[in-house]
Amino acid sequence: MSTVQRITKNIAITGFSQLLISISGFLLVIYIARYLGKADFGKFNFALYFSTFFLIIADPGISSFIIREIARNKELTNEYVTNASLIKSITSLITFILIVVSINLMGYPQDTKLIVYLFGTYTLLTSFSLTFRAVYQAFEKMQCTAVLDIAKQLILIISVSFVIYSNRSLLELAYCYVLTGIVDILLNVIFLKKIEHIEPKFNLALWKPMIIKAFPFGLNGFFAVFFFKIDTFMLSVIKGYVEVGIYSAAYTPLLALSTVTSNMITTAIYPVMSKNFIHLKNSLEFMTAYSSKYIMIIGLPISIGCFTLADQFINLFYGDQYSESIIAFKILALFIPLRLISGITGTLLTSIDKQNIRTFSVGICAAINIILNIILIPNLGFIGAAISTVISELCLYIIFLIFIQKYYKKIKINQYFTKPFVASLLMGLFITMTPELNLYLLVMISAIVYIIALLFLGTFDQEDKKLFKQIFKSV
Structure with a gap:
């Protein structure tokens, strides 16, 4: 099976599972938001996001690190999984203690503290399961990850x-997440035995170099948490839970949509890029350029569509209860293509062993995001948080490009964006001219308009045709 066919298969498997999970997860979030109301929904998101700030301690990049290492040398699986699991057991205990101490020092009410404890436990369980999922990804066994993700989502939906x-109350809702995390761990252990027979192979001498080499991955994740979720925390402190609820109603579905789309691609290409950096370095430029092209073909119309139909989407999802979220939804829709393309360029930096540079870049942009939030939230509230997110995403993309040019080579990916952008604008124009159409019918016709515009503008060249042929063969 060729590289293109292998990547296509993995994207198809990942895409199918992520599509099911994203749709069901999105409906679940809407269900929760409508049930809890703005204040409790804000508290729900605060507790969930607060615990993720401590993940750098629970998983200092080990899961991402072993994906790369096992993808390059499958014989390391036993040793890495055994020692990574033991390290995470210790760091997770330390992390939970820090979560408890931190939330108590900040003086939040007792009910908020209990909810944070529960979501902290869920976050740590999810982090631990990533060790096993790293093996599936390194072996390119995306079907295992797909089945486990779907099973986890199903358990969560049923219990919630x-x-x-x-x-029942928000506290009991939080227990559902803990239960889901526990079952997910048990299922991962069962599945791992079918992929690789793990024999405990403890090697304390491996701990230090593993943690040191993995730390940039973890630090990148830590900065990413600040990058994506610090606005929620700052809103809770400066403006209160109601504004967090309004902002989360707009931000959560868009972040989930962009994350799912990005993960579909990056999950499939990361192990291949890492392997090719050792054996086929020249292929990385082609993979980066064309992955960027196709992900923007997907991302740009989603962004324009969400922007132009923000009021209809918010009313459809939440009703009049969250009408204030419309303006935030419009602003945040603009970050979708930036988020997607940064996923590709960031993956390239990691694949060429420049994860330190990627971490540094995300750290800079996390700082930019915090500064912008400090400036904008006091006066603009959730609108200021939305503006900060979009500007920070743009900065991250620009910085990634600068470092790719410096440490790898200049890849002309911006040239691939013009035609999808023009086609997306034409689609947006069609939407604004036909507001009387039913929303579902409008979305379907707009998608057809976009595809026709892409073809009319000559978006696809001979290289695309070759890729399509290989993809069709794999299908």
């Missing part, structure tokens, strides 16, 4: 639905 149907 029961709690809401029984008219």
Whole structure:
């Protein structure tokens, strides 16, 4: 099977599972938001995001690191999985203690503290399961990850639905997440035995070099958490839970949509890029350029569509209860293509062993995001948080490009964006001219308009045709 066919297969598998998970997860978030109301929904998001700030301690980049190392040498699986699991057991305990101490020092009410404890436990369980998922990704066994992700989502949906149907509290809702995390760990252990027979192979001498080499991955994740979620925390401190709820209603579906789309591509190409950097360095430029092209073909119309149809989407999702979220939804829609392309360029930096540079870049932009939030939130509230997010995403993309040119080579990816952008604008113009159409019909016709515009503008060249042929063969 060729590289293109292998990547296509993995994207198809990942895409199918992520599509199911994203749709069901999005409906679940809407269900929760409508049930809790703005204040409790804000508290829900605060507790969930607060615990993720401590993930650098629970998983100092080990999961991402072993993906790269096992993808390059499968014989390291036993040693890396055993020692990574032991390290994470210790760091997770330390992390939970820090979560408890931190939330108590900040003086939040007792009910908020309990919810943070529960979501902290769920976050740590999810982090631990990433060790096993790293093996599936390194072996390019995306079907295992797909089945586990779907099973995890199904358990969460059933348990949350029961709690809401029984008219229970936010605290009991948080217990559902803990239960889901525990079952996910057990299923991962079962699946791992089918992929690789793990024999405990403890090697304390490996701990220090593993942690040192993995730390840039973890630091990158830590900065990414600040990058994406610090605005929620700052809103809770400066403006309160109601504004967090309004902002989260707009931000959560868009972040989930962009993350799912980005992960579909990067999950499939990361192990291949890492392997090719050792054996086929010249192929990285082609993979980066064309991955960027196709992800922007996907991302740009989503962004324009969400921007032009923001009021209809918010009303459809939440009703009049969250009408204030419309303006934030419009602004945040602009970060989708930036988020997607940064996923590709960031993956390239990691694949060429420049994860330190990637971490540095995300750190700079996280700082920019914090500064912008400090300036804008006091006067603009959730609108200021939305503006900060978009500007920070733009800065990250620019910085990634600068470092790729410096440490790898100049890749002319911007030239691939013009035609999808023009086609997206034409689609947006069509949407604004036909507001009387039913929303579902409008979305379908707009997608057809976009595809026709792409073809009319000559977006696809001979290289694309070769790729399509290989993809069709794999299908």
